[in-house]
Amino acid sequence: MARFSGGLKPTLRLLVCALVVLGLLSLLTGAAGFGVPDPFILWQIRVPRTALALLVGAGLGLSGAVLQGALRNPLADPGLLGVSGCAAVGAVGAYYWGFAAAFAPALPLGGLAGAALGCGALLGFAGRAPSGPSLILAGVALSAFAASMLALALTLAPNPFALAEITFWLMGGLEDRTLMHLWLAAPPIALGCALLLRLGRRLDALALGEATAASLGVPVGATLRIAAAGVALAVGAGAAVAGGIGFVGLVVPHLLRPHVGERPGALLLPAMLAGAALLTAADLLARLGPLLLGMGQEPRLGVLTALLGAPFLVVIARRVAP
């Protein structure tokens, strides 16, 4: 096999191939066994699950790349910085109090609202303080706050089963997702990704520093706001249907930088595709747990991404902080 030498076009081709393979494998794997299942199961259960893994992963990967570029911080990630957590709180508020039962789009809208507040808080802080460890601390604080709000909301929820579902909201999962979840999440995630993909040039300019970027005619404030809106859309809707999944946005840009270069703008499309591939692979692994290892339940998706991402974070943090 030829050694992969990098470059944008080859990387993109490799990622697209990986996506096709993973997507097919995902459609062929499930509790009913390997291979093509009953068409009803294929269309009603496996297609939504595969599509959601691709979409949510794409949103997370792209959001991570944009946040790292916009905040000029290699440790930025929507999960780590609390945006996913805030989205989960919003979604929980919409779901457990019956708003989503009355009006289905209330679920992703709740996630969106939560993520928007979280993003706003984060970027508001970034505007005043220099990027670096202090931003990460703010993100960690927001993340902890969101987790405690989540626990509080679930404790107060009218349905007595709610608190037991905290593992889903904290650690994510895609089991038993249906076409309805796909219809609810796909438009906001697609819109968010569309907004974020157009920020390439502006992020390149921002990498030179805010003052330099402004002198080049790049509207810094507007760029940060569009980034916040895009991340809120992509991550908010994703967390509303898949729970809190972190580390995808952290790991993916770092894996791609050696092949694609340091330019933030060049990373966006590959990060989106790689995020989709990573999450679909993780979801495949989750399904293989009960099938091959005899597990009683699927492992949480966020657990699998954290198993990969947490050691990664330590390695990166060591490189960043002397």
Place this chain on the structure above:
Amino acid sequence: MLVLVFWLVAFPAWGAGVVSLNLCTDQLLVLLAPERVAALEPLARDPSLSFVAAQAALLPRVPADAEAVLRLHPDLVLAGDYGAQTTVAVLRRRGLRVVQMPEAEDLDAIEAQITQVAGLLGVPGRGVAMVADMRARLAALPQAPAGMTALLWEARGYTAGAGSLGDAVLRAAGLRNVGTGGVVGMETLLTHPPDLLVTQTAPGYPSMATDLAQAPVLRRLRHLRVPPALLICGGPFTVTAAEILARGAL
């Protein structure tokens, strides 16, 4: 006058009543001797969980907190095998009479518990009548077609396995339970469908666990919904659940 004073002084000595700290014992207490209730724990008044919610709403409630229970000076405390264990330990150390009842897993255990609680409350006659009524209704149950399989699909995909209360109810209705007690996802359910899928009707407010039973993909299966209040605890209402299942299976 002296008689009145004596009566007012003696009344507390009769015992201020019975406190129940567990949903299942709450229901037996209210059904057998509502006049002796000092307080029930709050879940008893939730109509989605408790068969006696309407009556429990009119009775005092107490959280599973030792201080709160002690303030009521009960002469008997009924509790379950889990939940409120630390409260039970404190109450026992304080010298209160605490009787713990395990979850009833089959109809014989339910009858035994009814008899036991009726005895503790001093109303054995009512216990005997309740058991007799249960037996009569069970004998009159229509039986499901022979060999019909059923699966009780509970919150978060858990199934009722052999030896559980759900299993006992399915068997009482003449159904064959194919559940093992583990988790069954939607895909598995659709690949190996039971003849009858039994779920508990969702309570007023949603949760992912209870929403699973509403998924549109389940329309393919023959689906029967039972009020959860009838299946969570064992009691005379368990026979009502069996009646619903037996009639639904026909």
